[in-house]
Structures are given as C-alpha cells and as structure tokens.
Amino acid sequence: MKILVGYRGTNVGKVLLELAVEHAKAFAGEIALITSLSGGDKTSREQIIEAEKNLEEAQRFLDKFGVKNETHLLVRGKNPGEDIVAFATENNCYEIIIGVKSRSKVGKILFGSTAQFVILKASCPVLSVK
C-alpha cells in the first residue's frame, strides 16, 4: 500500500511528514516522497541539488521511524500537480498527502493551486494538511 507525499522540501520533522508516518504505520504502507520540478529553462542546477538534499533529509526522518520509503525527484516538464496525479495513478497509490497552504504576496493564506488540482484530479483520496 503506497502513500504518496507531495514534498516541497520545507517540512522535515513537521506536520506533513509526521502525518505520513502515522498513516504509513496505521495502514502498514510505505511512503513515496515526491518532489516535482519543471526542468528545462525553468529549473536551475541549484534547485535540483537543493531538492535532492531536502529529499535525503526527509528520507532520514522517515528511516528514523522505521517507515519503508522511496524518494523521487521528478523533472519531466510537468507541473507539480500533474506529476503527483500521474505518479499516484501509475503506482496505484492508496492515498496522497499534500500541504495546502500557500501565501499571497501580501501574506494572505491561499488555497494552493497545486493542491486544488491534485484534490480534483487524483484517482485516490487526498489528505490535506495545513
């Protein structure tokens, strides 16, 4: 039973990963940690290195709790919503866990467009975390 976690690389040890651990344990599942970057002109080498580093750190966090996991840095020209939905379908995921909070330029809390896309398009239930 695979649980996809959409990971933006800023939550190690925080709500998103802790919840993923709880769910993986409750459902005897394993975690697929996904970070998506557009690639091509839109993505710098530094962004890729940073994302890889963040995924490794998150993986150490999951390992500490004894949760079976895999990480994927997807750089294939899709936006994060498309990448997450496609991966979940291709891998027959049981559940997707995503953060929904985004902030506007003036600091207002918004409903992130990636989250909206994933919730409406995913082939499995989506757990949203703020």
Add this chain to the structure above:
Amino acid sequence: MKILVGYRGTNVGKVLLELAVEHAKAFAGEIALITSLSGGDKTSREQIIEAEKNLEEAQRFLDKFGVKNETHLLVRGKNPGEDIVAFATENNCYEIIIGVKSRSKVGKILFGSTAQFVILKASCPVLSVK
C-alpha cells in the same frame, strides 16, 4: 480518536463511508457522522426528516462493520462548512472526511465550496474523496 464525516446523505455504502470505516479501523477511532442544514426559512420540515432518515441508514451501514459511531444533524444557522469546522474543533477531531465533487448546472465537475472552506479552515487534516 474521533473522525468526522461530512455527510450529504447520498453515499450509503459508497466510497465516502467505506473509506471512513477503513480509517476508523486503522486508527482505532470512532466516527461522528455530521449532516448540516441551515434551519429557519431555508430548511423545510421534509428536508429535516429526509436527513434524519439518511443518517439512520448510514448508521446501520457503520454498525454492520462494527465501527463505533454517532450521528449529528446540525441545524443551527450555520452553513455546512462552518458547522463541520466548528464541530471538529469543539470535539478535537483527529481527521475530517469529506466529498469534494460538485457539479455545475451544465454538468462540469467543480470543487465544492464547502470542501474548499473545510480544507482551508479545519484545525485537523482533511481527507477528500471524489
């Protein structure tokens, strides 16, 4: 551990309640099944009787799976999103499960406004089901 299920009375035996059963079992939790009606001029006696009947039917479904549950028909002048968020906070719910699919007049699948409100405002994670 209480799991709130926002129930519109049209899903007995379907995805929403089945998922609620899975989660209640996985987390050794109990289910609070919530239906919200505005009340006052906006709600007819027939709607209330119908909602009560639907909740009883859903309760029989949950009982069949041996899941501890309670039902609440909230008629207190709030819209469903406000009722669900308030109940979850007041009862320190572990998780909210809601349906997100709504249809426009021309049949297009929309992101229901209740679901959007609950996902952004809830004090706990929200599991969305289509």
